[in-house]
Amino acid sequence: MENSSEDYRIQSFDVDTQKLLKTALKDPSSVDLEKVSNILVDQSLKDPFFSKEAGRICYTIVQGEAKQNNGTVFRRHLLNRLQQEFKEREETRKRSLQEWVCYVTFICNIFDYLKVNNMPLGALVLPVYDCLMRLAQPDALLNEEEVDCLVQQLHRIGEQLEKVNSQRMDELFFLLRDGFLLQEGLTSMARLLLLEILEFRAGGWMLSSTAHKYYYSEIAD
Amino acid sequence: MSHRSGAPRTESRRSFRSSGPSRWSQSRKRGIDGNLRSHSDDDDAAADEGLYGGRQSSFRTPESAGPVSRCARRPDWGSQVEDEEEMRKDVHRDMQRYRRRILGSEPGQRERRASSGSSGSCDSREGETMETDEAVLMRRQKQISYGKNTLAYDRYIKEVPKHLRQPGVHPKTPNKFRKYSRRSWDQQIKLWRVKLHAWDPPAGGSQENSLSDNIEELDLEDMVDIELDFPTLADPQDAPSSSVVEDQDCSATPVKVQKTEDPSVA
Numbered sequence: 504m505e506n507s508s509e510d511y512r513i514q515s516f517d518v519d520t521q522k523l524l525k526t527a528l529k530d531p532s533s534v535d536l537e538k539v540s541n542i543l544v545d546q547s548l549k550d551p552f553f554s555k556e557a558g559r560i561c562y563t564i565v566q567g568e569a570k571q572n573n574g575t576v577f578r579r580h581l582l583n584r585l586q587q588e589f590k591e592r593e594e595t596r597k598r599s600l601q602e603w604v605c606y607v608t609f610i611c612n613i614f615d616y617l618k619v620n621n622m623p624l625g626a627l628v629l630p631v632y633d634c635l636m637r638l639a640q641p642d643a644l645l646n647e648e649e650v651d652c653l654v655q656q657l658h659r660i661g662e663q664l665e666k667v668n669s670q671r672m673d674e675l676f677f678l679l680r681d682g683f684l685l686q687e688g689l690t691s692m693a694r695l696l697l698l699e700i701l702e703f704r705a706g707g708w709m710l711s712s713t714a715h716k717y718y719y720s721e722i723a724d
Numbered sequence: 725m726s727h728r729s730g731a732p733r734t735e736s737r738r739s740f741r742s743s744g745p746s747r748w749s750q751s752r753k754r755g756i757d758g759n760l761r762s763h764s765d766d767d768d769a770a771a772d773e774g775l776y777g778g779r780q781s782s783f784r785t786p787e788s789a790g791p792v793s794r795c796a797r798r799p800d801w802g803s804q805v806e807d808e809e810e811m812r813k814d815v816h817r818d819m820q821r822y823r824r825r826i827l828g829s830e831p832g833q834r835e836r837r838a839s840s841g842s843s844g845s846c847d848s849r850e851g852e853t854m855e856t857d858e859a860v861l862m863r864r865q866k867q868i869s870y871g872k873n874t875l876a877y878d879r880y881i882k883e884v885p886k887h888l889r890q891p892g893v894h895p896k897t898p899n900k901f902r903k904y905s906r907r908s909w910d911q912q913i914k915l916w917r918v919k920l921h922a923w924d925p926p927a928g929g930s931q932e933n934s935l936s937d938n939i940e941e942l943d944l945e946d947m948v949d950i951e952l953d954f955p956t957l958a959d960p961q962d963a964p965s966s967s968v969v970e971d972q973d974c975s976a977t978p979v980k981v982q983k984t985e986d987p988s989v990a
Contacts, residue, residue: 579802586801619809622858626804 512556516546527577528560531568536577539564544584547609554605558612565617578617582626585610589630592637604652607634611656615663623663631656631664632671639678644686650693654700661700662708676704815861822854822901853903864900867913871897876923883923895919 513524520542527539543561547554561581568574588595588606596603611634614627637643638653665672682689683697699718703710710718798804855861871877884894898904898912 575802575806578805582801582805619805620812620858622812624801624805625808626801630801 512553512560515550515553516542524560528563528567530571531564531577532571532574536564536568537580540577540580540584544581544588544609548588548602548605551601551605551608554608555612557609558616561613562616581613582624585613585627586630589634592634596637600646600648604648607638607652607656610634611660615660623667625667628664628667629671631660632668632675635675636671636678639675639682641682641686644682644693644697645688647690647693650696654696657700658703661704665704665708672704676701811862811865812858815858815865818865819856819861819901826854854901855903861900864898864909864913867910868897868900871913871917871920874920875925876920879925880920880923 513521516524523534523539524542527534527536531539540561543557547557561577565575565578565581568577589610592603592606595606610627610631614623614631617624619625635653635656638649643649643653661672679697679701683694683701689697695718699710699714702714706714798807855864880895889896895916898909898916904912
């Protein structure tokens with residue numbers, strides 16, 4: 504595992520915290536892992552970039568702790584903190600859209616990185632769906648920020664999610680189709696994002712090369 | 725799905741009724757003929773009950789919400805993941821043991837079969853037809869655990885020692901390692917649960933004490949489970965001494981045996 508981006512992301516903390524995190528990555532059992540988990544969650548909720556990277560850091564610590572002493576202290580605290588934030592998600596969303604989007608990004612990132620025997624964490628499946636469903640509600644579709652978050656998560660973990668619970672994915676896509684087709688007030692960017700994700704799933708979680716060209720290449724003059 | 729045309733969309737929206745009906749819901753409540761379907765929600769709700777409610781209500785704890793059985797998921801995510809990890813480990817361990825057991829029993833099985841002249845023919849094929857899909861095994865183990873984590877099961881294993889149990893008479897835990905269709909497996913579980921109900925504690929008994937006992941016994945029961953799941957050496961059909969054992973057994977728990985037969989006949 505290369506450390507460059509982890510190191511890079513850790514730069515944004517103060518010196519003491521940097522030291523703590525570096526130790527946690529190398530020798531997890533020698534530090535207060537509850538504290539570490541709280542630092543990582545707090546930062547993820549504040550920093551949109553960090554929330555996309557934090558999964559990898561968490562993965563490294565979880566692996567390290569398991570290797571050292573078969574421990575699960577960090578994972579337990581991390582998940583329980585995530586759960587606590589999950590319960591307050593509607594208030595969070597009202598208070599700060601950015602924090603809410605960061606939360607969803609973070610929990611999805613954790614879902615993507617942490618596995619049990621190479622299988623997704625069952626405990627996170629329904630909560631992750633709940634978050635994505637929330638982003639697909641009419642009021643959320645009006646915020647490009649939330650639409651953008653929704654489709655990014657689906658690009659990353661949509662296929663895994665569908666494998667463990669396809670019924671929920673069907674429900675989510677009913678919402679997305681309705682939103683794309685019927686909702687007034689969507690920006691054209693939001694519609695584009697929705698259309699792309701609809702095509703993406705319809706193609707078996709892949710874009711055909713022509714679709715890719717349509718969505719991603721510069722328009723020829 | 726016969727209601728392909730309109731119902732699924734309605735259904736998906738209904739799950740979010742809490743945030744109010746969506747703005748366009750009026751325009752979508754039309755049948756194929758284009759007429760407004762004013763009563764559609766009631767219909768769909770009823771259909772859903774049949775689809776989902778029926779499956780979950782009687783003998784399985786719902787996986788996401790609803791009443792939680794006393795063995796089931798601890799509420800915090802950290803513990804849930806630990807339980808999940810544990811369960812996966814157990815399934816793998818069971819699988820290893822089961823494989824060993826098959827290997828170990830095969831030659832002996834042959835001899836026994838030769839001398840007795842009649843015996844089950846399915847066990848030797850077990851290796852090829854073994855269920856190895858982890859998801860399936862975990863789902864089955866969960867169902868089994870729900871069945872075993874009952875007062876009735878505790879009473880059953882206490883009252884009827886293993887060597888006295890009669891195939892066809894007493895409930896036998898379905899073998900999770902055999903290949904079965906989903907339907908067949910669910911049916912076996914259902915019948916097993918029905919049979920176990922014969923050992924339900926008498927109404928109004930002091931449930932509190934035994935309740936806490938059960939939780940502690942859980943792990944032990946899981947061990948018992950593995951034994952039960954291994955292919956039995958005696959075949960149901962050729963148990964020559966059955967009448968004798970049955971008599972003993974009946975004298976021990978006459979009422980129960982009587983009772984078990986009722987549901988399966990009905």
